[in-house]
Amino acid sequence: MPKKSYPEVPFAAIVPCPTVENDKMVTGNWRSLRPVVDMEACTSCKTCWLMCPDASVNFDEAEGISFNLKYCKGCGICSSVCPVEAIRRVPELDFTD
Amino acid sequence: MTTKKRATGLTAVCDAWQLVDIDVTASYPIRPYTAVFADLAKRIANGQMKCEMVFAEGEHGQFSIAHGASMAGARATTGSSGVGLTYAAEVYSPIAGGRCPIQVLVGDRTLDPPGDFGSEHTDCLTMRDNGWIFGWAQDAQEALDNSLMCFRIGEDPDIMLPQIVAMDGYFVTHITQDYEVPDQDLVDRFLPPFKPKFRLDVNNPVIMGPQITPEMGPPLEWDRNVVMQRAKGKIVEVTEEFGSVFGRHYAPFVEEYMTEGAEMVFLLQGAHAVTCKSAVKYLREAGYPVGMLRLRWVRPFPEEALQAIAAKFKVIGVIDTGTSYGAAGGGGVLLVETRASLSETPDKPIIQGFTSGLGGEVITHDEFFRMAEMMRKTIEAGQLVQSSTWVNFNDYV
Amino acid sequence: MPVQYEEIKSVKKAPEEEFYLPGHRTCAGCGPAVGYRLIAKAAGRNTIFLGPTGCMYVANTSYACGPWKVPWTHTQITNGGAVASGVEVAFKQLIKKGKIKDEFPNIIVMAGDGGSIDIGVQAASALFYRGHDVLFIMYDNESYANTGIQVSPMTPYGGNTTFTPPGPMIPEGKKLFPKDPMLIFAGGGHPAVKYAATASIAYPVDLMNKVRKGLAFEGPAFLHVHCPCPKGWTYPAERTIDLAKLAVQTGMWFLYELEDGVRTWSRKVDKLRPVEDYLLGQGRFTHLEPEHVAKLQAWVNERAQVLGLNATLPPVR
Numbered sequence: 001m002p003k004k005s006y007p008e009v010p011f012a013a014i015v016p017c018p019t020v021e022n023d024k025m026v027t028g029n030w031r032s033l034r035p036v037v038d039m040e041a042c043t044s045c046k047t048c049w050l051m052c053p054d055a056s057v058n059f060d061e062a063e064g065i066s067f068n069l070k071y072c073k074g075c076g077i078c079s080s081v082c083p084v085e086a087i088r089r090v091p092e093l094d095f096t097d
Numbered sequence: 098m099t100t101k102k103r104a105t106g107l108t109a110v111c112d113a114w115q116l117v118d119i120d121v122t123a124s125y126p127i128r129p130y131t132a133v134f135a136d137l138a139k140r141i142a143n144g145q146m147k148c149e150m151v152f153a154e155g156e157h158g159q160f161s162i163a164h165g166a167s168m169a170g171a172r173a174t175t176g177s178s179g180v181g182l183t184y185a186a187e188v189y190s191p192i193a194g195g196r197c198p199i200q201v202l203v204g205d206r207t208l209d210p211p212g213d214f215g216s217e218h219t220d221c222l223t224m225r226d227n228g229w230i231f232g233w234a235q236d237a238q239e240a241l242d243n244s245l246m247c248f249r250i251g252e253d254p255d256i257m258l259p260q261i262v263a264m265d266g267y268f269v270t271h272i273t274q275d276y277e278v279p280d281q282d283l284v285d286r287f288l289p290p291f292k293p294k295f296r297l298d299v300n301n302p303v304i305m306g307p308q309i310t311p312e313m314g315p316p317l318e319w320d321r322n323v324v325m326q327r328a329k330g331k332i333v334e335v336t337e338e339f340g341s342v343f344g345r346h347y348a349p350f351v352e353e354y355m356t357e358g359a360e361m362v363f364l365l366q367g368a369h370a371v372t373c374k375s376a377v378k379y380l381r382e383a384g385y386p387v388g389m390l391r392l393r394w395v396r397p398f399p400e401e402a403l404q405a406i407a408a409k410f411k412v413i414g415v416i417d418t419g420t421s422y423g424a425a426g427g428g429g430v431l432l433v434e435t436r437a438s439l440s441e442t443p444d445k446p447i448i449q450g451f452t453s454g455l456g457g458e459v460i461t462h463d464e465f466f467r468m469a470e471m472m473r474k475t476i477e478a479g480q481l482v483q484s485s486t487w488v489n490f491n492d493y494v
Numbered sequence: 495m496p497v498q499y500e501e502i503k504s505v506k507k508a509p510e511e512e513f514y515l516p517g518h519r520t521c522a523g524c525g526p527a528v529g530y531r532l533i534a535k536a537a538g539r540n541t542i543f544l545g546p547t548g549c550m551y552v553a554n555t556s557y558a559c560g561p562w563k564v565p566w567t568h569t570q571i572t573n574g575g576a577v578a579s580g581v582e583v584a585f586k587q588l589i590k591k592g593k594i595k596d597e598f599p600n601i602i603v604m605a606g607d608g609g610s611i612d613i614g615v616q617a618a619s620a621l622f623y624r625g626h627d628v629l630f631i632m633y634d635n636e637s638y639a640n641t642g643i644q645v646s647p648m649t650p651y652g653g654n655t656t657f658t659p660p661g662p663m664i665p666e667g668k669k670l671f672p673k674d675p676m677l678i679f680a681g682g683g684h685p686a687v688k689y690a691a692t693a694s695i696a697y698p699v700d701l702m703n704k705v706r707k708g709l710a711f712e713g714p715a716f717l718h719v720h721c722p723c724p725k726g727w728t729y730p731a732e733r734t735i736d737l738a739k740l741a742v743q744t745g746m747w748f749l750y751e752l753e754d755g756v757r758t759w760s761r762k763v764d765k766l767r768p769v770e771d772y773l774l775g776q777g778r779f780t781h782l783e784p785e786h787v788a789k790l791q792a793w794v795n796e797r798a799q800v801l802g803l804n805a806t807l808p809p810v811r
Contacts, residue, residue, distance in 0.1 A: 017565065162576050
């Protein structure tokens with residue numbers, strides 16, 4: 001039997017900082033409820049954007065609020081803090097993607 | 098230019114730290130090493146040293162402060178004695194595993210209980226498994242020289258390990274001795290500025306010490322093993338370089354004294370070697386075929402150096418100035434390490450243990466004579482008479 | 495002379511750039527993670543974080559990675575304050591000696607309950623005493639959460655944890671009242687601490703400005719940030735911010751700054767809501783009997799009076 005092979009490890013376990021996302025810990029698959037925003041109701045107050053623990057609510061001046069589904073854990077904070085209840089939480093099973 | 102000085106081993110290491118321009122150090126008082134920081138504080142106040150001395154909250158804090166400074170790229174040192182060393186126990190492995198080459202001065206001291214200021218090696222030896230390189234100096238000159246060599250070895254890009262420069266409490270920390278302080282230019286030639294592989298730097302951001310998956314653990318530890326083994330070659334290289342730069346030539350691992358034709362040898366480390374050499378001279382005159390081996394390093398333990406010479410002798414009397422209760426053989430750490438080094442060596446000598454010098458006591462000529470007589474009896478018997486003898490307690494002579 | 499810093503005006507005007515990026519193994523709805531994001535955002539690029547062992551170490555760096563865009567190093571849970579001191583002194587020395595050309599960075603310790611006020615208290619106190627230019631932040635989730643929710647000196651009276659389970663012999667679960675780190679670190683006993691503040695993730699703009707203010711002060715500053723923990727407190731993850739707000743509204747968390755010993759309240763509070771409003775819906779309090787709730791209310795009322803909050807207090811029933 002060949003000996004076990006171990007992963008390459010960096011010097012003293014020192015790793016580079018990420019610049020956009022830490023894709024070594026993708027968490028979108030934790031989600032059972034997906035946030036869905038009604039941009040008609042949204043007032044662009046950006047509270048949901050600021051309060052997301054995972055920086056997974058995006059705000060764009062033109063596009064408005066969107067969600068980074070690669071990382072969103074479905075915690076529901078965005079929905080809860082929205083002052084106008086513009087964000088619903090929809091079961092993941094309802095989506096085909 | 099070299100300066101002749103008459104001072105203690107603590108002053109000598111402070112001289113070394115001044116020569117290498119340490120950036121940060123962390124102080125805390127505990128006997129018998131405290132004076133190094135009183136000395137250092139004066140030098141800072143007088144402008145002789147451009148270093149910040151942080152008043153740490155305790156020894157655990159001292160080591161941690163030095164660790165942080167090293168991670169930020171500074172040349173950092175600290176020191177301690179006795180229970181101070183064991184109080185810092187948590188952080189030895191993080192520092193070595195983090196590959197931060199800080200230097201720690203140890204003025205060794207008996208561990209509590211009870212309160213005893215006398216020298217013993219146990220405090221430092223207790224920490225031996227954590228991946229630091231260290232060894233004992235026998236006098237002030239060697240303390241200074243070891244400090245310089247340790248910076249050079251520890252900070253080498255191929256090594257990057259923290260070092261302990263150990264010396265006997267009182268015998269080396271307090272007794273005034275003659276030594277030479279080398280020339281600044283020579284030190285600058287010998288030791289380049291500290292350039293870590295990584296430092297905390299917003300322009301090159303890194304994450305130091307993340308949580309790892311279990312299967313990353315063994316390879317990281319293997320790396321630590323590899324570098325510790327590599328340190329052996331580096332020690333030889335640097336000791337030779339030191340000799341050619343400064344003119345003081347040390348045996349890299351084991352100093353041999355009057356071993357030609359010796360059938361029995363004392364094996365020990367630190368300041369008791371000074372008395373031992375004198376005792377050996379008397380013993381030789383009295384017809385004992387005796388010599389001395391003095392260890393300069395405990396980690397990495399110089400097994401190859403011992404294996405190369407062991408077969409010359411019929412018996413090695415390992416002197417432990419310290420304890421390791423319950424250890425194999427009934428003696429101390431050096432007995433275990435020596436026996437382990439030579440267990441597979443063909444024609445290996447009989448290895449017996451002596452525990453002596455506990456509590457800061459001098460190992461007297463008389464005691465060396467008695468140990469020599471016990472070794473003579475071992476040679477006569479052709480086998481171990483007693484695995485371990487605590488001198489003055491269970492002598493068989 | 496008030497300290498100079500760039501004030502964040504509102505949620506909408508909060509800086510866009512992220513320094514605590516997506517991709518970390520913190521629980522869904524993790525309060526401390528919200529805190530980290532806001533703190534990193536406020537501090538900006540010229541920042542070095544120190545992370546004593548705790549949730550914000552283990553969960554964030556699982557595995558062999560991390561979400562910080564700025565340099566970060568682990569410390570032992572025991573020595574966040576000490577390692578930060580070493581980092582600070584090193585930068586000062588290396589810059590002074592011309593060995594590096596860096597600008598002196600923000601140095602921030604992000605320590606949990608234990609790392610600040612229990613096993614880490616010695617190192618934190620020494621940092622404050624020595625006056626290092628470091629911002630020491632305690633993210634308070636009221637337990638040793640990383641190790642699976644054990645009691646800490648910040649667990650409230652009556653808090654159920656794995657070390658304080660309620661039972662016939664100890665019906666309240668936890669009998670002890672928590673330490674007050676603000677009074678310990680900034681109550682005058684550490685003269686070099688000129689600025690300290692409590693904060694809450696429910697008031698993000700307030701929190702971010704307190705971070706900037708703390709960094710702007712010369713010397714050490716302390717921030718005590720309330721970060722609800724869905725796992726430890728047993729509530730649905732989406733309520734994290736809601737609960738943080740209720741804590742402030744009921745006086746289970748007071749929001750103020752201490753500047754040179756002078757207290758400034760961060761919000762106008764005319765009337766405290768009864769503690770029941772906060773306790774409700776948290777699994778860690780469901781075992782409490784009315785007499786325990788009364789004890790909690792009495793404690794809140796006493797603290798409000800001692801701290802000098804001018805508000806109508808709920809009756810102790």
